[in-house]
Amino acid sequence: MPENIESWLAEHRIESIRIEGTNLEGAFIGKNVSPRKFASGLKSGFAFADVAFGLDLGNAPQFGFAMPSWRGDLADIFLHADLSTLVEWSPGRASVIGGFWAPDGDPVSACPRNALQRMTKLLADRGYDAKVAVEIEATVFEESIQEARSKGYRDLTPLGGNAGSAYHLAKSKDWEDYMLAVARRLEELHIPWEAWGDEAASGQIEFNVAPADPVTAADYWARIRQVMREVAFEQGRCVTFMAKWCDEYGQASHINVSLERDGENAFYDEFGPSQVMTHFLGGVMATLAPATSFALPAITSYRRLQELEGPPTTVAWGVANKSTAVRAVVGHPKYSRLEYRTPGADANIYLVLAAVLAGGVAGLDGKIEPPEPFDDMAWCLPPGMPKIPNTISKAAEALRADTLLTGVLGQELVDYWLGTRQWEWLQFHTTGGDPDAGLTEWESNRYFELP
Amino acid sequence: MTDPAVSVVLEDDPTPLVLTVGRTLRAGTRDPESRRLLASLRETVVVRSKDDPQSVTIRFGEGRVWVGHGSASDADLVLTVDLADRFAVESVTGAEPDAPLVADVLRVLRPPLPHWRNAAVRFWELTSQDPGMPRELVVVCEEEELVLGGGLPRYVLCGEAEKLARVLSGTDVFLDEVYTGSLAVRGTMTQLSVMAGASLKVRFHA
Numbered sequence: 001m002p003e004n005i006e007s008w009l010a011e012h013r014i015e016s017i018r019i020e021g022t023n024l025e026g027a028f029i030g031k032n033v034s035p036r037k038f039a040s041g042l043k044s045g046f047a048f049a050d051v052a053f054g055l056d057l058g059n060a061p062q063f064g065f066a067m068p069s070w071r072g073d074l075a076d077i078f079l080h081a082d083l084s085t086l087v088e089w090s091p092g093r094a095s096v097i098g099g100f101w102a103p104d105g106d107p108v109s110a111c112p113r114n115a116l117q118r119m120t121k122l123l124a125d126r127g128y129d130a131k132v133a134v135e136i137e138a139t140v141f142e143e144s145i146q147e148a149r150s151k152g153y154r155d156l157t158p159l160g161g162n163a164g165s166a167y168h169l170a171k172s173k174d175w176e177d178y179m180l181a182v183a184r185r186l187e188e189l190h191i192p193w194e195a196w197g198d199e200a201a202s203g204q205i206e207f208n209v210a211p212a213d214p215v216t217a218a219d220y221w222a223r224i225r226q227v228m229r230e231v232a233f234e235q236g237r238c239v240t241f242m243a244k245w246c247d248e249y250g251q252a253s254h255i256n257v258s259l260e261r262d263g264e265n266a267f268y269d270e271f272g273p274s275q276v277m278t279h280f281l282g283g284v285m286a287t288l289a290p291a292t293s294f295a296l297p298a299i300t301s302y303r304r305l306q307e308l309e310g311p312p313t314t315v316a317w318g319v320a321n322k323s324t325a326v327r328a329v330v331g332h333p334k335y336s337r338l339e340y341r342t343p344g345a346d347a348n349i350y351l352v353l354a355a356v357l358a359g360g361v362a363g364l365d366g367k368i369e370p371p372e373p374f375d376d377m378a379w380c381l382p383p384g385m386p387k388i389p390n391t392i393s394k395a396a397e398a399l400r401a402d403t404l405l406t407g408v409l410g411q412e413l414v415d416y417w418l419g420t421r422q423w424e425w426l427q428f429h430t431t432g433g434d435p436d437a438g439l440t441e442w443e444s445n446r447y448f449e450l451p
Numbered sequence: 452m453t454d455p456a457v458s459v460v461l462e463d464d465p466t467p468l469v470l471t472v473g474r475t476l477r478a479g480t481r482d483p484e485s486r487r488l489l490a491s492l493r494e495t496v497v498v499r500s501k502d503d504p505q506s507v508t509i510r511f512g513e514g515r516v517w518v519g520h521g522s523a524s525d526a527d528l529v530l531t532v533d534l535a536d537r538f539a540v541e542s543v544t545g546a547e548p549d550a551p552l553v554a555d556v557l558r559v560l561r562p563p564l565p566h567w568r569n570a571a572v573r574f575w576e577l578t579s580q581d582p583g584m585p586r587e588l589v590v591v592c593e594e595e596e597l598v599l600g601g602g603l604p605r606y607v608l609c610g611e612a613e614k615l616a617r618v619l620s621g622t623d624v625f626l627d628e629v630y631t632g633s634l635a636v637r638g639t640m641t642q643l644s645v646m647a648g649a650s651l652k653v654r655f656h657a
Contacts (some may be wrong), residue, residue, distance in 0.1 A: 170590065419648070
């Protein structure tokens with residue numbers, strides 16, 4: 001963080017600063033301010049209408065639920081910049097990420113970044129530093145976003161050709177050019193990417209980023225998606241983070257979590273999960289069904305949940321078992337971790353991480369024992385194993401019935417979230433969606449470009 | 452003679468239209484003529500929206516009516532309807548438009564509306580304790596006024612008698628009527644949200 005902001009802005013010849021945050025829908029929102037306005041707003045915060053947290057992705061106001069005290073008749077809420085995130089985004093332009101606060105100085109309960117900060121602090125209060133790495137999947141297309149819009153986001157051409165998928169290097173140069181440009185931009189922004197490659201479908205890529213504290217990891221996620229969109233615009237391409245952009249291919253956003261204590265991996269034990277990992281996992285598994293509402297936030301999110309297609313369908317965990325919802329990586333002093341495999345590429349990572357950490361906190365506090373590890377393939381099972389909720393309404397119901405996750409995450413956030421999920425369900429069914437059809441135009445129009 | 456009992460059963464994870472039709476049929480069980488028809492019908496009927504993909508299948512059976520989303524291929528009757536106008540029929544497949552079966556099905560889908568005052572009292576009974584609800588609801592119909600609850604915050608709802616009856620009984624959607632101007636309201640935006648939720652509760656679960 002620069003010691004003197006005004007000097008930093010002058011040194012970098014900054015003409016505008018983009019102040020940024022992530023709303024409840026997972027969209028990267030913000031506005032551009034002059035250096036003078038930026039300096040004056042650092043203490044007071046930057047005003048946004050409260051509907052920044054009250055519009056759906058179709059731009060309709062969300063109604064149908066009780067609203068907390070920070071919502072009013074288009075009242076102001078304030079984005080407070082976290083100056084540790086200040087970077088030169090491009091020549092003449094800076095970027096800074098923040099969280100949202102009410103006029104009375106209380107954090108906006110529905111601000112995902114605030115929620116994640118709270119959960120991180122709860123762990124810190126218990127002596128643990130969480131380390132998180134987020135996998136980012138997306139599909140890139142030959143078409144520009146303008147062409148995609150004119151085609152209704154249908155019949156697009158995945159960049160790099162259709163021959164093969166998953167680790168193939170025989171991709172056309174246009175694909176490499178795009179990915180190399182993204183990686184270069186990440187270097188410029190000091191985002192420590194580790195790997196990228198061809199994922200499991202045509203045009204699909206995966207970016208891996210180095211582990212970081214939860215809020216930083218989520219900030220990376222928000223910025224990488226923005227970079228991927230901007231590079232696509234520059235190259236006349238487009239990119240989507242839909243959970244499924246067509247009926248065939250889904251995309252995920254797996255989350256890897258571990259806890260450190262005094263600089264050592266607290267999940268590590270020579271012979272398997274440590275006691276800390278065991279209890280954290282116990283809480284994560286006990287809250288996996290209600291947390292699905294956060295991991296799979298949209299109508300399309302649930303289209304991924306097909307047996308044998310990659311995403312988990314069963315509430316189960318296993319050691320080195322990628323067919324389960326949570327994969328435990330054990331026995332390594334550095335890499336022992338939990339991989340949370342439910343989230344779709346459309347998940348709001350701040351929120352999902354907050355939910356996962358909240359589950360972990362509940363597990364640590366309650367010394368919750370997880371179910372037995374599942375050693376077989378966790379797809380196509382006979383009846384008996386609990387299933388991950390497979391619709392937005394079932395997931396909402398699981399969250400509504402929960403007390404464990406809500407007790408840590410906060411009733412106000414959960415209630416507000418559930419209100420918005422009821423709205424999303426209602427809008428899908430009553431404004432053109434069809435639960436019995438494949439991917440609908442309603443979904444393409446709503447989710448291709450946002451969040 | 453005792454009227455036959457009829458239970459209305461919905462599919463798991465019902466859609467909004469399934470919930471709406473379910474509530475409508477349950478309202479019918481409180482009306483003797485509708486209840487008699489519900490008990491006597493044996494057909495499978497599809498009701499689909501004229502405007503969007505929403506549809507439901509209603510399977511009438513002995514003492515039980517089942518409602519699920521989608522259009523069953525074995526339906527005896529398909530009604531294409533205006534969902535914004537109490538299932539007003541646009542077209543009929545499987546029978547002549549003036550066939551008795553069509554009239555019977557419409558009768559159970561359009562049970563008698565309560566008086567707006569009764570609808571308001573029932574609405575208040577079902578929703579007044581929900582989080583965020585105003586402490587007082589004032590329903591104004593021309594020169595008449597009904598005050599429910601007492602104290603602040605207050606919410607005022609104004610409209611014509613039939614519109615109030617339709618909205619407060621869950622037949623019409625509160626928010627749609629506010630947007631189109633057929634209902635006028637006075638209160639805060641957060642109360643508008645809560646009232647919209649209360650309206651959905653009555654529409655889906657009354």
